[in-house]
Amino acid sequence: MRRLSIAFLVLPAFAQAADLPKPNAVFPALAEAEVRLGWQLFYDPILSGNRSVSCATCHHPDLGTSDGLSLGLGDGATGLGTKRVIDASNPPEQRIPRNAPALWNLGATEFTTFFHDGRLQDDPSRPSGIRTPLGAEMEMGFDNALAAQAMFPVLSGDEMAGHYSENDVAQAVRLGRLTGDGGAWDILAKRVEAIPAYRTAFDAVIGADTDIHFTHIANAMAAFITFEWRAEQSPFDAFLRHGTPLADDAQAGMELFYGAAQCSACHSGLFQTDHDFHAIAMPQIGPGKAARFERHNRDVGRGRVTGDAEDFYAFRTPSLRNVTETAPYGHAGAYADLEDAVRHHLDPKAALAAYSIDQAVLSKGDFANDTALMGNGDDMAAIATANVLGPNALSDDEVAQIMAFLEALTDYDSLDGRLGVPDKVPSGLPLDR
Template sequence: MRHLLATALLTLPIAAQAVDLPKPAAVFPAQDWPETRLGWQLFYDPILSGNRSVSCATCHHPDLGTSDGLSLGLGDGATGLGTKRVIDAKTPPEQRIPRNAPALWNLGATEFTVFFHDGRLEDDPNRPSGIRTPLGAEMEMGFDNALAAQAMFPVLSGDEMAGHLSENDVAQAVRLGQLTGDGGAWDILAKRVEAIPAYRTGFDDVIGADTPVHFTHIANAIAAFITFEWRADQSPFDAHLRDGAPLDAGQTAGMNLFYGKAECSACHSGLFQTDHDFHAIAMPQIGPGKAARFERHNRDVGRGRVTGDEADFYAFRTPSLRNITETAPYGHSGAYASLEDVVRHHLDPTTALAAYSINQAVLSEGAFTNDTALIENAKDVAAIAAANTLPTTHLTDTEVAQLIAFLGALTDYDSLKGRLGVPETVPSGLPLDK
């Protein structure tokens, strides 16, 4: 039951054509090349972290599906990539990063307007800035869109890029609440970048030689790069939608289940298999949870933390399924390392939650007291189960295999290394994560 035989798929008859398939009509705005090139360099450059040791690519690397291959990553205070990331004994991290690093595929498409597992950042045309964040209007102006504004969150997080306590100037500014303005965390990072001649010259072509570099310029360049680099819409499924190219027997049967009996498309709708909405599906939570340090608990109530509405507790954003075979582990806390396991969770969420073991996750070295704190708390587990809105679905092992075959048809293999790839060097001269 746990091991699906690929050979079984070869003998399946091709099912009738599924109906109501999405239209291949994604819109990706064209990007300015000088800005995109700057974003490429900045994405891989550790200069944007407090201790100059962590880059965007540390947790979003093409070798790891634009994520980090871990259920919950280690940011500042560790070195290496994925399961080879090791803790620095001199300045160890305080905890794991509270949520799984989301993949970056197709985030530059115009339909993506809501970001993060809880949707706390979104495009909002009714606001002067055009975006809405939980950090207030002072931190909204200057970003091209919410995709660009994403970049401000990791650099201000001690767990991710800023560093802890007073170990560097960025961490000190964050601890004092000095985020914007002269001497704030953003200003420190922007001045670091501007002081590097290759970056200053690059920004001359984007913002003009007389305009000082602001953190929002850096963020906009990174967003331009993400839009250009991580487009993934040339999968077998896309060829089927555009040109009628046939899928194989197992993929076709899985597609019909996905858009039919299994009702996956009720939430995983649209071209990129997401309704951009939030749902509580009793997903297990490991690690520290997204809670303020002073709250002294490990619960992560997801969308409810943003809206304050108990009806939104334990609801998380529907992830896109593009390149899903390459982006394990799965779930907001990366609870499942196996694609089959997370598919089976969806069939009977509360039963899967009750039976969950942290052995189903992938964690790097080190043991933290809060790794299993929540899943060992019966009251908290019961609250997650009670919030579940996903009904039980009955599928055979063969049908599960067919679904997984279809998910494989969503992989755009040509996209996996990116259009530009990993640069050999970056302007700061700092070492890259490879």
Template sequence: MRLLLIAALFPAVVAAQDLPVADAVFAPQDPAEVALGQLLFYDKILSGNRQVACATCHNPVLGTGDGVSLGLGDGASGLGRERRVIADNMPEKRVPRNAPPLFNLGAAQFTRMFYDGRLEADDSRPSGIRSPLEEDMVSGFSSVLAAQAMFPVLSGDEMAGQYSENEISQAVRLGFLSSEGGAWDRITARVTAIPAYSEAFAALKGAEAEIRFTDIANAIAAFTADEWRADSSPFDRYLRDGSAMNDTAMAGMKLFYGRAGCSACHSGQFQTDNNFYAIAMPQIGPGKAAAFESYLRDTGRMRVTGRSEDAYRFRTPSLRNVTQTAPYGHAGAYATLEAVVRHHLDPVAGLRGYDPAQAVFPDLPGAQDFALMADSAEVEAIAAANELSPVALTDDEVADILAFLAALSDPVSINGRLGVPEKVPSGLPVDQLAEIASD
């Protein structure tokens, strides 16, 4: 009866809401560059020890993430929850932040990358991009997405490997990144030494053109933008032509853009304003620290701006295909969508009452995954920074919001358009979906 009443009243209610417009702009992509980017995305040749591909942490069967709270990069094998450490080359620590989904990152509105926004479009910079590399940041990246796609290759915990394990990690250790003979040059040399890659780049750029690291990044970005474009969900159809969603999703939309206040931050067609907020998310794992720092905390946006008011602020995530992208939060603290929605209803209570059993970790001997949550002073500092006021919703209303979030799913993008290649030009093994189908 409740749903029938909502359905009867909804046309007038929807007309009064400030709903977004389906106006996202996507740059056209060259199919040949997209096809090349697909191979590079799944090829472990880009990692220092040839053990990790982009797809290791951003796999389509896991919602373009890795299905765990905090992943294991170099020094482990396998995918998802079944990823296991390599005994004679164990990771030093977990990757400190949850692998973010890749949906719609080719849309023009996505000009900030990473949870703290440390990489963003900036026309005042010679490269057009502000990044942690500062003066070492090179020009030639086609977009912020292209630049973002290649920063993991410089991380020892993710793709480069540790210290002097290989020529890539050695260059990173010595601070040779974008300079001649640096890490990016060495990766480029690896790739272009493979005939299939050098021929594909020659077909794109011309036989005499120099292939640079930025060309590799641009191809991966072209693939990412095309493969995981997600703008054909039931909600998109509702925005475009008024095609009604089911009654529960419609009720959830009313709450989302109304009393629940979700759209204050989750605005626009893809439900993100790309700004930064402190909402008392639990901090698990190793934290985000520089090599010379030993703490376990992650202060988020403050690491970029240096402003105390930005402490514990993280970028608003897009909610496209959100039912597929668990775990949730910058550290993957919540294993289910309902759990993270309920955290938003009372963030401080959610933080203080956090149940560590919600975290999903591949095994890493010696990891102190919940040490910070046992530090009452740090937990209270996270709580004090919270900017989100409590909201009272009934269980039925939470269910309605979850139904609306499900209506943000686009099956074509979830499955991907090209899929996983059976093999890549390097000849290195490709992690296939069948290996994690049981997760």
């Protein structure tokens, strides 16, 4: 089978400051047949309960591989980004609890932890090679944690599965039948297998005698994500590889970023993330990531995974590649403007206290929990108390320089992806455009 060529970053030929990252990201080799199969599946609404939502609905190249909203709307709405509107005949119960993260460089081998709270991780010590709170039964068969990400949205009523019992997938989820014959994954896999073009494509990947399982679908989409969205040709990359000078303001911003502003204390490495979790008093809007029976709107982030009080309100450090194109920002998308998000870091407690939901971007819809947590003094105090980031006084000129450096992290040639949006998908269902 022909393999797609995956080049490695090379070290620059000049001496660089010790605290700057080395251009040495590694991406795995990929099979072209699997990449192209994942490309079709990623854009195909066939994987949602009501056949109306695809992965691309919330991770679209036109919107920086996110959805352009602070908190998106999955099942029960139509359209993309700020033009996504509620279907009055089948409205969603709530907004999706967290901001849709961008997908840039997630296929690089250094990315082993996923989601804002890190509840999904590669773990070589486990038989499955991954670890998730859903348990061992749901871990086997995925190539890696990037592939296993796909298990979550298709089982979420807010995202792709649909309202309780309104379709066969939602019904299976409600009954707790996720894996095995007749489970939600099995239903989706059989839908795909029934489409001749998909069955033929899978023949080239898993063999004609192998039944399609959901994990095969997820592995193909992970291969596509790894190939499609690589942002590694920015001005910053040219500087690291070849010593190509940055613009003066971007150079000054880089010196601040890796120096006095202390941004690189968390935003370290080639892709500006330490892959760790930090509490920085980010505002919480929307329903929060909590079980519906818990009757609250708080999102304690990493603490919900570990149960450790020291992890409450800590969230994963996001990569900053193509950050100028991936608004809004924060685990709940609290900031629509990148400079506002940067300034939050200068004094998180003060920024939290002064926060207004007008700084977010929400599609139209009347959801009582949009601002519920911000009106709860105890919850706001808890978020502020957990903050570990002290004040850092920067001038307006210095903030502008950091903004210029963040612009230098943008690889504009990557934004459309390598394959782009397909003209059609094998199911024949309409694509989000």
